[in-house]
Amino acid sequence: MNWKSEYKPLLWITGLFLFAFFLPMQNPVFRQSVFDALALTKWYAREHVLLCLVPAFFIAGTIAVFISQASVIKYFGAGTRKWISYAIASVSGSILAVCSCTVLPLFAGIHKRGAGLGPAIAFLYSGPAINILAIILTARILGFQIGVARVIGAVFFAIIIGLIMHLLYRREEKEKARAQLAMPPAENTRPLWQTIFHFGALVGILVFATWGESASETGFWSWVYTQKWTIVIAFSLLLMISLIRLLMIPWWQVILGAVIVLVSGLLFPGQAMVAFAVAIIVLGIILSLNPGEPAEWMGESWSFAKQIMPLLGAGVLVAGFLLGVPGSGGGIIPGHWISSLVGGNSLGSNFFASFVGAFMYFATLTEIPILQGLIANGMGQGPALALLLAGPAVSLPNLLVIRSVIGTQKTAIYFGLVIIMATISGMVFGIIVG
Numbered sequence: 290m291n292w293k294s295e296y297k298p299l300l301w302i303t304g305l306f307l308f309a310f311f312l313p314m315q316n317p318v319f320r321q322s323v324f325d326a327l328a329l330t331k332w333y334a335r336e337h338v339l340l341c342l343v344p345a346f347f348i349a350g351t352i353a354v355f356i357s358q359a360s361v362i363k364y365f366g367a368g369t370r371k372w373i374s375y376a377i378a379s380v381s382g383s384i385l386a387v388c389s390c391t392v393l394p395l396f397a398g399i400h401k402r403g404a405g406l407g408p409a410i411a412f413l414y415s416g417p418a419i420n421i422l423a424i425i426l427t428a429r430i431l432g433f434q435i436g437v438a439r440v441i442g443a444v445f446f447a448i449i450i451g452l453i454m455h456l457l458y459r460r461e462e463k464e465k466a467r468a469q470l471a472m473p474p475a476e477n478t479r480p481l482w483q484t485i486f487h488f489g490a491l492v493g494i495l496v497f498a499t500w501g502e503s504a505s506e507t508g509f510w511s512w513v514y515t516q517k518w519t520i521v522i523a524f525s526l527l528l529m530i531s532l533i534r535l536l537m538i539p540w541w542q543v544i545l546g547a548v549i550v551l552v553s554g555l556l557f558p559g560q561a562m563v564a565f566a567v568a569i570i571v572l573g574i575i576l577s578l579n580p581g582e583p584a585e586w587m588g589e590s591w592s593f594a595k596q597i598m599p600l601l602g603a604g605v606l607v608a609g610f611l612l613g614v615p616g617s618g619g620g621i622i623p624g625h626w627i628s629s630l631v632g633g634n635s636l637g638s639n640f641f642a643s644f645v646g647a648f649m650y651f652a653t654l655t656e657i658p659i660l661q662g663l664i665a666n667g668m669g670q671g672p673a674l675a676l677l678l679a680g681p682a683v684s685l686p687n688l689l690v691i692r693s694v695i696g697t698q699k700t701a702i703y704f705g706l707v708i709i710m711a712t713i714s715g716m717v718f719g720i721i722v723g
Contacts, residue, residue: 671719
């Protein structure tokens with residue numbers, strides 16, 4: 290036996306054995322951290338995968354199949370005028386109520402279609418950061434000043450971070466621009482309105498299926514929450530029309546699928562998630578059975594799911610183990626340590642808020658009640674803004690996926706830029722309001 294070629298498996302086996310042998314299972318903090326890791330993973334699977342990620346995968350597949358590479362290059366390409374590409378990318382997140390994980394398939398989709406690194410990064414940041422509903426709730430619950438600061442900081446961040454990434458890799462971007470100029474113009478086989486109609490139906494399902502409960506029991510936002518599934522059904526009907534009229538899927542297949550979803554809803558009244566899951570399965574089967582664009586759309590969506598889901602699952606487990614379930618008081622890192630380190634407006638407190646926020650996982654809108662509790666326990670206004678700018682846009686699970694798309698070096702630089710700019714913004718804001 291050649292031991293020189295076998296030392297790596299030996300080290301892995303030895304390391305796993307020692308890890309298992311010395312697991313501190315009697316330590317209550319360790320046991321609670323393991324429980325929190327599993328609890329966060331369970332919550333993520335029940336509340337986030339079906340309603341957020343799966344629709345996002347189908348939207349990413351739509352980008353890959355229905356939106357031509359020429360169209361992406363026209364608005365996000367490496368050679369596009371900067372003011373056009375960054376203006377669109379920096380505010381595009383305002384139409385999507387997505388978190389740092391849900392935006393990943395969309396980011397991977399436009400990057401795969403040839404978007405420049407800078408605009409793609411600006412879109413990646415703006416998606417979860419410039420969420421209109423989150424900004425409104427931030428202003429209402431945490432204060433008007435911090436709400437305005439979040440808007441300004443998020444748009445500014447998206448543009449500046451994208452531009453810095455572009456400048457750091459300008460040689461690579463120039464090569465990409467030259468290659469794109471040499472590409473023959475793509476033929477538009479589908480009218481633009483059809484793509485917008487199909488894309489809008491999917492985005493509508495994503496936005497309203499994930500619509501969170503309003504802080505107030507009355508008013509427009511509260512009414513939207515009570516009607517969210519009715520609105521989702523309306524957008525689903527538009528998707529059915531698109532499947533029949535635009536994708537040329539036999540009408541009887543679509544109607545049969547709708548009947549199956551309706552029956553599942555009647556069999557499990559009040560369990561909207563069951564009908565939603567059945568609808569996803571039915572859509573996947575229908576697309577797979579029809580060759581051409583439908584099957585290609587399903588294939589691209591599945592490709593994104595295979596790439597992203599395992600990394601997200603591992604990332605959520607680790608994040609839950611280290612930092613616990615939001616509101617639980619912390620995982621292996623005690624929650625009171627975090628609270629005690631983010632008081633005042635020092636460089637250290639702002640940096641710590643940015644750094645910890647960048648590793649924690651925040652679903653859309655969950656950062657607001659968490660910050661409300663931290664502020665009540667002495668968190669400064671500067672660190673609060675720093676966490677708002679770093680937390681929802683970045684997380685450990687999403688960093689793992691970004692690395693698989695753009696590589697380790699670019700991911701590390703992006704992560705560093707988010708933390709640095711969030712820290713500086715927090716300090717400036719703390720000085721202004723302090």
